[in-house]
Amino acid sequence: MATMYDKIELKIPAKPEFVSLGRLTVSGIASRSGFSFEAIEDLKIAISEAITNSVKHAFSEDDSGEIQITFCVYEDKLEVRVADEGKSFDAEKRKAEIGPYEEDTDADMLRVGGLGLFLIEALMDDVELQYDDGVSVVMTKYIEEKQVEGNAKIIST
Structure with missing residues (x-):
């Protein structure tokens, strides 16, 4: 049986x-x-970081590209896909250039997009x-923390 969800798209x-x-x-x-x-x-x-990364890395100044944002609303989670058609970048290389994310660094001092992938991974499930x-x-957030723990137990056993 297929999983049911509502799909909302924004360009x-x-x-x-x-x-x-x-x-x-x-x-x-x-x-x-x-x-x-x-x-x-x-x-x-998380969505701000993902969109900002697309704007900064995927398109040049004179390019009038579009970003497609798709929201899939399930009973227990929200899945958000931020997609662009710009040039690809190497995420692991970019992470290495930025360096490790230090939790004691004041998050308010980080400029938007500066540690995008680290923030997205820290904030999303x-x-x-x-x-x-x-x-x-593609970012997924579960509605309840208990749901995430339940899924982890099912996968690990």
């Missing part, structure tokens, strides 16, 4: 001024889905990078 120009539209959209969807305030804040930061005609970041 935005690959420009910094449209990052807030992604934040507002994920906030509305997550709120309606029953996520906690803290989880919604995590989702907003599951993160997957896919390289097709561009780069897709």
Whole structure:
């Protein structure tokens, strides 16, 4: 039996001024889905980082690219895919250039997009990078922490 979900799609120009539209959209969807305030804040930061990374790394200044954001709302989780059709980048190489994320560093001092992949991985329950005609970041957040622990137990036994 196929898993049922609602799918919402948003296409935005690959420009910094449209990052807030992604934040507002994920906030509305997550709120309606029953996520906690803290989880919604995590989702907003993660989607901001993913969109900002697409804007910064995928398109040159004169390129008028688009970013496709797909929200799949399941009963127990929200899956968000941020995809661009720009040039690909090596995520592991980029992480090595940035260096390790230090938890005691003041997060407010980090500029948006500076540690994007580290922040996304820290804030989301599951993160997957896919390289097709561009780069897709697929981020999953479960509605309840108990659900994540339950899934971990099922996989490990």
